[in-house]
Amino acid sequence: MPTTKTPKIPKELKNKTEDKKTKITMDDLSEISKQQLVPFTTGDVVEVEVLSKSPHKIIVDVAGLTTGIIPEKEFSYTYDDIKVGDKIYAYILNSENENGMSILSLKQADSEKVWETLLVKKTNNETIKVRIKSANRGGLIAEFGNSEGFLPVSQLSSSHYPKVEGGNQSLILRKLQELVNLFLEVKVITVDKNSQKLIFSEKSVTNSIDNEDLESFTLGQIVDAKITGIVDFGLFVTIQGKNNPIGGLIHYTEISWKKDDQWSKKFKIGEIVKAMITSLKNGRIALSIKSLEPNPWEKISHKYKSGDKIKAEVTSITPFGAFVKITDNIEGLVHISNLGKDIADPHDVLENNKKYNFEILSIDLNQHKISLKLVK
Known part of the structure; x- marks a missing residue:
């Protein structure tokens, strides 16, 4: 794990500076300067001072030794709270680029604090801002600090949900890819550091209604x-x-x-x-x-009851049974177990759009269900 770089004065020289009777020689000063001017290297976490801030980069002073840049893609969840003049910690990605400047990262430096922050945000039901890194058919990969989470399609807001008629998977993916590199406001719905499981929801933010x-x-x-x-x-x-x-x-x-x-x-x-x-x-x-519209189930109990024999048309056949038309607006289910003994396939005894004799076994007005059995 990277550690914060803090130049130190050697113990023997520090003792000299604290002892007024002992003179510090030029060689001593040279040694102190040598210790303090050791350049920072890639992987160090250093304290920097914010010189300027824009939506695309933060310019910082790196320990008075060089100027550094924190590009937008290396921002962390703390970006909104950062002000010019603040002293913050940043992770060195490149100690010196072709322009003589250091390239730094906030999200790398914040990696150890991210999971704790996410847990607090979830507990308090607070909104956070994430950057969409990539898309797949199931949803979006989103970055928060140095951690990645999943934003499922089902958790997108109505404005970002891929409204593709017929569910064409290629078109859905294309719609999702349009969101890559955007920043979205989300809430944390699952956070587990041990399993590295992190799930976000955008619709929890956009679907909430103010008082x-x-x-x-x-x-x-x-x-x-x-x-x-x-x-x-x-x-x-x-x-x-x-x-x-x-x-x-x-x-x-x-x-x-x-x-x-x-x-x-x-x-x-x-x-x-x-x-x-x-x-x-x-x-x-x-x-x-x-x-x-009028609820047809309110009248069904007056027209039919358990034990009634009816002739009804089969509207669809499934592996577990068949649906039959009771009225224009109500269908009943004949489970495969009620089609006869040892029936493995409903198609063996039923055909779509044909009428058969059935007996009503039960009517559930609350669940809007009618169960029947085939009468031969």
């Missing part, structure tokens, strides 16, 4: 929501708060009571839709379009 905006919404409130993104799992929208527009999500299961695999083709970016606020938990807003 005034939060007070302008209530559960069950009907709002105008502007569609800002269409993805496989739903619609990203914004709604106007008291002071600011706030991002929210309409999950695809909350779009319609009727099962529709082509739902995404019915909406456009920029379109305004009516929706009901269904959740305000953890500073995030969830909305529903289908909640504005």
